Amino acid sequence: MKLALAQTNPTVGDLVANTDRILECAETAGRAGADLTIFPELAISGYPPLDLIQTAGYLEANEAQLQRIAYQSKSLDTALAVGYCGTAGEEGKAANCVGCIQHGEIVLRQRKILLPTYDVFEEARYFVSGGRPRVWNLAGTRIGFTICEDVWNDKQFWERSRYARDPVEELAAQGIDLLVNMSASPYHMGKRGFRLDMFRATATRHGVSTVLVNQAGGNDQLVFDGSSFALDAGGNLRARADSFREDLVFWSMGSDGDIRGCDWSSSDEDREVEAVYDALVMGTRDYVTKCGFSTAIIGLSGGIDSSLTVALATEALGAANVMGVAMPGPYSSEGSLTDARHTAEALGVRLETIGIGPVFGAFLNQLDPLFRGTEPNVAEENLQARLRGGILMALSNKFDGLVLTTGNKSELAVGYCTLYGDMCGGLAVISDVPKILAYKLAAVANRRNPDAIPTSVLTKPPSAELRPDQKDSDSLPPYEVMDPILRLYIEENLSVSAIADQLGQPVKLVQDIARLVDRNEYKRQQAAPGLRVTSKAFGLGRRIPIAHQFVR
């Protein structure tokens, strides 16, 4: 049996275009002699559709496209397995379904059984669970279908099982030759290797060939890496699709199939940093283009974060589609402007320079009747950031480019950023990238674009340059100290004392940082959507009240 793993990149809700692409892939696969072509979870809909599922006509439109696939694939030699938003029972509740199509007929429909409802997932909000899964006999091969989470509950692999049922066991008990998993499994650092380990455990435990087909592409905050693969019954990798792009790979069971992309089976930090870079490039490209834009506008200060963001955007959209804007203010160093010019030139990106001095002066003048006699404070600092935000948005409104924000996760965590200032923009490209990781990504940028980010940017102490001689370290501990604390607080959800213990840091220091994180929730709830690359990003998957008083 020859399988085609069709790792498509659907746009949420663009059902006709997603289906067109499915049919294209099916035709290519059919011509190449595939017996079965497998698509990702919710391939017709795109994942995650969120509340669109509950809007009038969404399920009917999914069904219509599934019927169209059946009709239009009639003459193809390949059978198809396609994910779609279906219905369950007479009440027409939604279900996350796979539909199997052969010779123009929908021969099997099966619902997802395990519905993840944690972090970025909220499937219990939308879907009803499936009953006992049936085995499909395709030309003598007994195939069991699972959808994403359905394979994430192996009692032997996990210390604790999250669900009572194990759909893989239910299928294996019926006797299968091939286990198929259709997923929309979002990327975060290290997940590809983890996923492979887990699938290997499943394949070897049940002694069954196992295939994963995972969605590629970015949809809002989520970046799907694809990285589909096929394992034989011994858990050996026999086919692999590329990561962070669409792909179509083939595997004839019993032989070797296409192997693409790099080997990510073992942990290797450099490779994983490259992966984050690729994830951010793809996420940026997809967000910008799926929102209907082709160009991006970025405030380029000559600091590490904005330099990195410009490099990422340039790879995502092409240099001709990126505009950098330097906006020197009264406390900007000459070096920063020089560095900004260097980076723009090295990347081939247009740079405009618009000083904020005169506007800042006019503003302070207007505020003078009220501000006279007060000490300069965060009001004057934030004002500069807000004037810059105003310039970027004016350029966006005039020339129709999407503004990308440049703040990193460490800053966003502790509120070291200005709401309506440097937080202005449609996408927060690196808002899930801790500061230390930003430096590692800058090294990737410089490998791909030799010396685009000059050494001075990488070595100078980070500064917002909003008051004379300001340094981040005036108000924050060094990022080497802060980033590990933030990781344990945000990603691991630990208490202050547990973090202090684990890192050997003073309780007071951890406490101060934790309070900053808590107090700045209001900023994050008005932040632009950010691309998720860690196991816990701000945004969709982390829901913290603003006006709360819990202290851990």
Next chain:
Amino acid sequence: MKLALAQTNPTVGDLVANTDRILECAETAGRAGADLTIFPELAISGYPPLDLIQTAGYLEANEAQLQRIAYQSKSLDTALAVGYCGTAGEEGKAANCVGCIQHGEIVLRQRKILLPTYDVFEEARYFVSGGRPRVWNLAGTRIGFTICEDVWNDKQFWERSRYARDPVEELAAQGIDLLVNMSASPYHMGKRGFRLDMFRATATRHGVSTVLVNQAGGNDQLVFDGSSFALDAGGNLRARADSFREDLVFWSMGSDGDIRGCDWSSSDEDREVEAVYDALVMGTRDYVTKCGFSTAIIGLSGGIDSSLTVALATEALGAANVMGVAMPGPYSSEGSLTDARHTAEALGVRLETIGIGPVFGAFLNQLDPLFRGTEPNVAEENLQARLRGGILMALSNKFDGLVLTTGNKSELAVGYCTLYGDMCGGLAVISDVPKILAYKLAAVANRRNPDAIPTSVLTKPPSAELRPDQKDSDSLPPYEVMDPILRLYIEENLSVSAIADQLGQPVKLVQDIARLVDRNEYKRQQAAPGLRVTSKAFGLGRRIPIAHQFVR
């Protein structure tokens, strides 16, 4: 048996303070001779705690406060029923629990059975469901406890049942004299009357006295009305707490109890508009104070929305704690400034006037090298709004008041508002108030503060005043036409054609409005949290992708 309905207003996560208040109420109720004092759902935690439930120590801290209540209430004559975040089983998963306390002992713990996971609720994300509920025999009275959603699944009341189980049936089958429901049931227009009807149906169906104790107060976007009550076995109202504030009312079963607040059992538009007004006042007060602020800053343009917002804030915080800021620009009418002054004076609120003209001029001058030769467009319009936002935020940063935004739901729906401009602020007071309702609320404001909002504000055509002679009606249909369309699209989730049919409006018009709603999702995802007063608000309970292409 004498019952005390203790309708408290907890702050999410402020476990010690919430518990202090519980103990105060218990003492008062005990002194008044109550046999049982009943508190809302999650009274120790405050609702909704969201992901705090999953942070280190949250469940343990809830248990500690429950134990404290038991210990410190030992000498009281009243038994207690208290909602808290508990655990279930050995794995320590979270559960939404009631704990019953008598003579210092926790004598019964019961978990919520039905876990709402729709709209603003996501309890399947957090909680495990309870097993068969037990009946508590207190001094000869057989009491059955339910938590909020547990009573919302009566097969006879609803056309369709959402859940397989009916906890009320499970309790009634065991024989009960009293059904208690502890809730955190958020307000929306008409909900109080609906809730009462539903409880009446339950009381009469099972022939059992029924008591609701509902949380009061605002927590972020949700406003809890309280409106607790007691029904006898015939479904007759025997006690009622006030709405939109803490309250403690008593009911001796078999006689009449305290009756407070107004009668909201039948539908009456004027009364419901008053309720929305009260909800917004309470929601504003609680958000501002629970965030640690005491004063508010509001851009007062002399239009209906900002005038209404200032009136609401004044009632919420006191006139001395509200600062209005008039920020006339090149296209502001003299009348607007006069109206703003009138309203500020009538309400006794400080008004500062800071023109944006000079700053706008300086800004255009800086942009001139890039903008020269282009036609004035939305760039110049939005810039004015953003300068105003910058002024308000500068005042906030300098004088520590919370900026309240003034946009209404109709504008937010179609994107007739400026991101980082008039959308700047910590709370969007009327962002769930459609424009037509804003006029009705302004009438309430004028009844409570005679003629605070002058007739000219109520009668002039709405305008953003961002270009010469601009009117909202230049780019939008009249609000009388648009608001009903928006309601069916957003609250009822209908298709374009169904809306056009139902309202007798052209399909093209409905389609255009629907497209505006869809395309402006990116603005709403960066909007300040808004107070929910309709059955479907933007924010927490409505999750729509930004980069989607679904057309209904």
